[in-house]
Amino acid sequence: MSTRLLSVRDLGITFLTDDGEIEVLRDVSFELNSGEVLGIVGESGCGKSMTALALIGLIPKPFGRISNGRILLEGEDLAVASEKRLRQVRGNDISMVFQEPMTSLNPVFTVGHQISETLRAHFDMSSRETWSRAIEMLKLVGIPSPEKRANEYPHQLSGGMRQRVMIAIALVCEPKLLIADEPTTALDVTVQAEILQLFRELQEKTGTAIILITHDIGVVAEMADRVMVMYAGKVVETGTARDFVYDPMHPYTHGLISCVPKLVHNPSYDPAPLLEIPGVVPSLRELKRTGCPFAPRCKNEIDKCRSAEPSLAEIADDHAVACWNRMETAW
């Protein structure tokens, strides 16, 4: 069926700080098939964005470095690839869409120019060809009258339009993998619905695999095939989107899903208090190296959680959890 596109094994990233070297990512392993959508969820500071940056070789240097593990894109290890090779990979094989569409577009060039520039950086094409390709892309991402819009500057477009342009830039080289880091967080809900829909349509059309980083449980549920939950720089649960929503095994996953109010259409809805995850994500500097990092906030905590750190264990087909005392019956 689908082929293995990306395979990340035991990825570790360390950062040099004033207090010495700290591990921001530990033992992150996951697989991604072509055409698949993987959702990465977790609170801020859990390592979601760092994972994405590692994939495209954009860990902030010189403070951060890959300390361990491999990033295999179709068999090629990007963790040890040269800067030159990574530049080829970026935009061509892997591209990225960021949260803030205002700051990720260059304000002094027209959007058409920015799309053609991306093409020219990777292919030997005439400017006439790249321009017509740029207009094609604008049409593809649903921008009305693309010939006119191509000549406009980012500030002349609305937030939703700008994000569409970003997606056009990301997809123009037909990457195998698109990484979207909170792509709709800065957008209004009706615009978000359109952008997500666009992602889905494009993904079906082009077969691009997507890594979608988000904190919105609803977005993950609607978009992702598989979900990876991260906490304190580690993967705590992976599984299908269905497992994630209906059968979460890790208390953190369970907490994430039940702490968000859900829209209910029932007129007699009287909300019960939301389930809280007490406390905050630990700062990685203060993280104790013994025991489960989530233990201090966990309602399922047992003695073992404080003494030994659980590792990711397969509990069912394509469903793995790192927990000593997982949720038995979730709902």
Place this chain on the structure above:
Amino acid sequence: MSDETILEVKDLKVHFPLRNGAVVHAVDGVSFELKNGMAFGLVGESGSGKSTTALACARLVKATAGEIFLKGTNILDLDGEDMRQMRRFTQIIFQDPYASLNPRERAGAIVGRPLDLMRVGKPQERRKRVAELFEIVGLRPEQQELFPHQFSGGQRQRIGIARALATQPELVICDEPVSALDVAIQAQILNLLNRLKKDFGLTYLFISHDLAIVQYICDVIAVMYLGQIIEIGTKSELYGNPLHPYTNALISAVPSVENLGKADKGHVRLRGEPPSPISPPVGCRFAGRCSFALDSCKKSAPRLTRIKGEHMVACHRINSDGKLV
């Protein structure tokens, strides 16, 4: 909820003149009423004027026209010391806990500021009150000496809430109080807001773009679009039977876990973009994006009409029985 009206806004307009002579119609004829102990939600997307409405109610932006009655007094007529005295009845919880606390003041001083300004009680009594407020919002009184940068986002928001409660206000304006917080922290703050409302009989004017959060907190909800309220109703009326096409689109756009793997289906699609608030359309402001709009919708603006109970909607296509005609 009692019948006493805390806040009544009548035909409020807030217009901002631009340098080139044009005028932004940020809020254009908004009326609503808040009863004691109620949580009133104002929802809408960016540019709908919900935050401006809230700031006008706290007299932090200048109203162009209309009346705002706080406990029966039109605060737009007040000035100087009279207005200062009224301010203790309204307090605000801001969106961004990183911007709403003065980084150079200690947490205790921040919470105590309203008491100092209003000269409530003796200094020792104020100190006691601040310690009490810390406990009420789930912080420890020993943390008073710390500076804002020593707290997490959720704790900072708790400090902001403690400050808002200091003068025992009756009306608390919550301007997107959880949208800058992490999901797990949102639940803590929402539950806290609900507890406080119950314990102190607070009245909330709750601004949010998140329909699920508004449903969780609020009793009555008004949906705003381009400076106007287009639908208003109790929680069960609005979510159980949304009438306005825009409300429907808004509700259906919320991604939900029930819609597993179906991002491309099940959402009402809106055409185009909201028109500019500088020259809003003459007729129904939503008509250009509405799939039910007739030519007549573009000619005359619909009025907010009562359907049943609290439920009111501004749409030509909805008849008095709440049916689409």
Place this chain on the structure above:
Amino acid sequence: MTYISQPSAPEVPVPEPVSPARQAWRMFRAHHAAMAGLAFLGFICLVSIVGPYLYTVSPRDMVWAPFTPPGASQYILGTDYLGRDLLAGLINGGRITITVGLTAALIAVTIGVTVGAFAGFFGGQVDNILMRITEFFQVLPYLLFAMVVVMLFSPTIINISIAIGIVSWTDMARLTRGEFMRVREMDYVKAERSIGARNAWLIWAVILPNAAPPLIVVAALAIGNAILFEAGLSFLGLSDPNTMSWGRMIGDNRPFILDNSWGVTLPGTIIFLTVLAVSLVGDGLNDALNPKLRHR
């Protein structure tokens, strides 16, 4: 009144309060060049204050043969063209130079911050008028204006300081205005407004402390500029004839630079080192007060 049971974990100890000022001082201390600059400035100030009492040779008296090179007599730095002791000149001149530098910077900061604060806080017409005034001062030919002021009124220390202050406050005003406009929109200012804080409090107690970091950096650099400006005026002979200053030493000894280079190079080096030290301190302050700009 009912209390709400709190879910927070009480076993975590409360950390020491760390004020933003203390944080900045920690960062500043880690900046070695800035600390060296600060030490040098401290040394200069100390010598200027107590030096004249310990080394009582008058800088105006002829004490030895003119043009004595350093090390050739009991006056270790030698003498100038009038046989005046150069060391005494540096010690006494430092006093004047530093005083003028600090006073002029203080005047510039006071005017600049006040004008900028009102312009930035009130905006609108107030801003328009104040900014036109600022522009007027900005387009004045600095040196010429200062010379005219000093010549019209007598060239006393205070007049010189005022002249320098008046021509150098405009940058401060523009920066203050910008910072005020930024901080004015912060939610904590809105929060103060919403509880009825008065404008005077908002300007001086809420906005100014938060607008201060970049202003402090510029104020530090203004001291260096004022020292250079004073040296320039003295060099042109526009200094108090009764006092010695570093700039005046250079000016006096200028005609004899070929025979007696140390008469010019010694005060010149001291001015250079002092201004460099001020810049280093300014740089350290910038890193300490605007930590986000670090690690670039």
